[in-house]
Amino acid sequence: MTAPRLDVDLGRIEHNARTLVERLALRGISVTGVTKAGLGSADIANALLRAGVSALGDSRMENIERMRREQITAPISLIRSPMLSQVDRVVRSAELSLNTEWSVLKGLSSAAGQSGRSHAVLLMVELGDLREGIMPDDLADMVQVVLRLPNITLIGIGANLACHSGVVPDHNNMAELSALAESIEQTFGMRLEMVSGGNSANLDWALGAEDTGRINNLRLGEAILLGCEPLHRRPIEGLYTDAITLVAEVIEFKAKPARPWGAIAQTAFGQAPADAASGDRSRAILALGQQDVDPAGLLPPAGIRILGASGDHLITCADSGGPVVGDEVRFGLNYSALVRSMTSPYVLKAMNRNSAAGLCVSQTPECGVLSGRAG
Ligand SMILES: *Cc1c(COP(=O)(O)O)cnc(C)c1O
Numbered sequence: 141m142t143a144p145r146l147d148v149d150l151g152r153i154e155h156n157a158r159t160l161v162e163r164l165a166l167r168g169i170s171v172t173g174v175t176k177a178g179l180g181s182a183d184i185a186n187a188l189l190r191a192g193v194s195a196l197g198d199s200r201m202e203n204i205e206r207m208r209r210e211q212i213t214a215p216i217s218l219i220r221s222p223m224l225s226q227v228d229r230v231v232r233s234a235e236l237s238l239n240t241e242w243s244v245l246k247g248l249s250s251a252a253g254q255s256g257r258s259h260a261v262l263l264m265v266e267l268g269d270l271r272e273g274i275m276p277d278d279l280a281d282m283v284q285v286v287l288r289l290p291n292i293t294l295i296g297i298g299a300n301l302a303c304h305s306g307v308v309p310d311h312n313n314m315a316e317l318s319a320l321a322e323s324i325e326q327t328f329g330m331r332l333e334m335v336s337g338g339n340s341a342n343l344d345w346a347l348g349a350e351d352t353g354r355i356n357n358l359r360l361g362e363a364i365l366l367g368c369e370p371l372h373r374r375p376i377e378g379l380y381t382d383a384i385t386l387v388a389e390v391i392e393f394k395a396k397p398a399r400p401w402g403a404i405a406q407t408a409f410g411q412a413p414a415d416a417a418s419g420d421r422s423r424a425i426l427a428l429g430q431q432d433v434d435p436a437g438l439l440p441p442a443g444i445r446i447l448g449a450s451g452d453h454l455i456t457c458a459d460s461g462g463p464v465v466g467d468e469v470r471f472g473l474n475y476s477a478l479v480r481s482m483t484s485p486y487v488l489k490a491m492n493r494n495s496a497a498g499l500c501v502s503q504t505p506e507c508g509v510l511s512g513r514a515g
Pocket of ligand 1 (some may be wrong): 174176219220300338339340341359360361362363370455
């Protein structure tokens with residue numbers, strides 16, 4: 141088969157999504173299935189919809205438009221603040237967008253008016269991670285102006301943590317979001333339909349909290365695709381951590397000295413090679429490099445250790461009985477490796493529709509770590 145390729149097991153993705161949808165439903169929390177790491181693949185979107193997500197979310201209009209072209213009719217949220225230059229496209233293809241800027245909201249309002257549509261907006265509040273969000277003290281003023289804008293409907297507020305600064309979603313910041321929702325409702329005599337607490341990093345809090353307050357939605361991508369919670373990158377019980385794997389082919393296998401020889405300067409990507417071993421090593425080179433994946437985010441199978449990577453070569457050290465030329469090696473991925481390989485034109489995306497979901501759940505010891513290799 142073609143390599144490198146991402147093997148995407150749609151049944152396992154569906155299983156992961158359904159498990160989280162069911163667990164969160166017990167706490168009154170709906171799931172927006174986030175498709176951005178899959179580039180808006182309709183196969184992945186449909187797996188999420190079969191699993192019962194209440195809506196889809198994506199950060200990029202290109203992905204949202206791709207899903208619409210591929211006949212996805214479910215509600216879709218644009219989860220990154222719209223670009224002012226794209227408001228026409230936003231109201232055409234997305235039912236809802238997450239917003240923080242007055243000028244953008246005004247743009248959405250007039251674009252919606254011109255195209256005879258109505259568009260829903262959620263206001264994002266800054267709770268300390270210092271990415272997107274209106275400062276809490278400014279929220280009421282923003283609500284007031286949004287309520288006066290024609291053709292857009294304020295359906296709620298939301299927050300996003302653990303992305304830029306690693307701020308942990310916890311009882312305090314989630315209670316602050318709930319309190320803000322209640323204060324907006326009291327001040328303006330309205331009901332906020334959605335209070336969207338965050339992303340996969342909220343799962344520890346959402347599944348462990350005694351009281352999830354007013355939070356009734358989470359936007360989940362990584363936890364569904366990789367089966368891991370992103371705060372400590374631990375596997376989530378009952379989820380597959382190998383729903384998506386990356387396969388690469390061995391193009392050289394030789395015993396070579398562990399240490400380089402000759403005068404040493406910079407490498408192709410700047411960093412100096414580090415190998416403390418002496419003597420000979422079995423080195424397997426795979427046709428996989430920086431242009432295909434973030435090599436630092438690869439989780440190799442047992443018996444294979446990654447020594448380094450250049451643009452097109454992954455240099456590994458293999459135990460005896462290692463792979464031969466032409467063998468495929470299967471890697472687990474972290475989020476960084478996943479998005480790089482999904483966006484690489486060199487990596488085939490192999491969508492496997494025939495897998496049986498939920499029959500047996502692999503309990504891998506660590507996120508993405510797999511054993512064995514494909515022949
Ligand atoms: C990417 C993103 C998500 C989903 O994050 P995961 O960690 O993949 O669950 C949710 N909300 C916003 C605003 C995002 O940008």
